[in-house]
Structure formats: C-alpha cells, structure tokens
Amino acid sequence: MDSREQRAAQIADRFRIVESNGQFFVPSQNLADKKYAVRIGKNSSFCDCPDFELRQEPCKHVMAVKLTIQRELNFDEQKRLQRQLKLQDRLSERRIRKNGRRTMRHR
Ligand SMILES: [Zn+2]
Numbered sequence: 001m002d003s004r005e006q007r008a009a010q011i012a013d014r015f016r017i018v019e020s021n022g023q024f025f026v027p028s029q030n031l032a033d034k035k036y037a038v039r040i041g042k043n044s045s046f047c048d049c050p051d052f053e054l055r056q057e058p059c060k061h062v063m064a065v066k067l068t069i070q071r072e073l074n075f076d077e078q079k080r081l082q083r084q085l086k087l088q089d090r091l092s093e094r095r096i097r098k099n100g101r102r103t104m105r106h107r
Contacts, residue, residue, distance in 0.1 A: 008063030017068050024068075026061040036061045040069070 028034035036049045051059040
C-alpha cells in the first residue's frame with residue numbers, strides 16, 4: 001500500500017463524504033472548510049484539487065470516494081449474505097431433522 005492509498009483510507013475513515021448531483025465532496029486533510037469536488041466516471045474520474053490537476057491521475061480524494069462506495073456496497077452485500085446464510089441454516093436444520101443426521105458435501 002503506498003502512502004497515497006493510506007491517506008485515501010484515512011480520509012474515508014475520518015470524514016463524511018457527501019454526494020450531491022453526482023459529485024462527491026471530500027473534505028481537505030490540510031485546509032479546514034475546504035472541500036474538493038470529485039466525479040467518478042466509468043473510465044475516468046476527476047477531482048478539482050491541485051494534485052489531480054498536476055498529475056491527471058486518481059488522487060487521494062478520488063480513491064477515498066471509491067473506498068467509501070466500496071464499503072457501502074460491501075455493507076449491503078454483507079447484509080444480503082447474512083440473510084441468505086440464515087435461510088440456509090434454517091433449511092439445513094429442517095433437512096437434519098428429516099434425515100436424522102447431517103451430510104457434509106465438499107466441492
Ligand atoms: Zn483530489
């Protein structure tokens with residue numbers, strides 16, 4: 001993990017990233033009250049910070065937004081999986097009662 005990724009993770013951990021009209025507003029780590037506007041596109045992303053303007057490559061703000069989106073997706077996915085597992089548990093309990101023993105199958 002390089003330091004830009006670490007800083008992106010710090011931003012995603014510490015700050016609330018606000019979305020509005022398809023833009024994400026990421027608070028600056030160095031300047032109070034400063035927010036950078038990030039747009040995430042399918043093929044390219046944009047940020048209006050000096051780092052992005054200079055390098056034209058994903059900066060820590062773009063990475064922080066992507067991290068936040070990923071975490072939210074993961075959260076939903078986890079809830080979905082948990083529901084699914086509970087359902088499977090219930091189904092296999094029923095099967096155990098029926099068969100009297102649990103049969104394990106390995107793929
Ligand atoms: Zn930026």
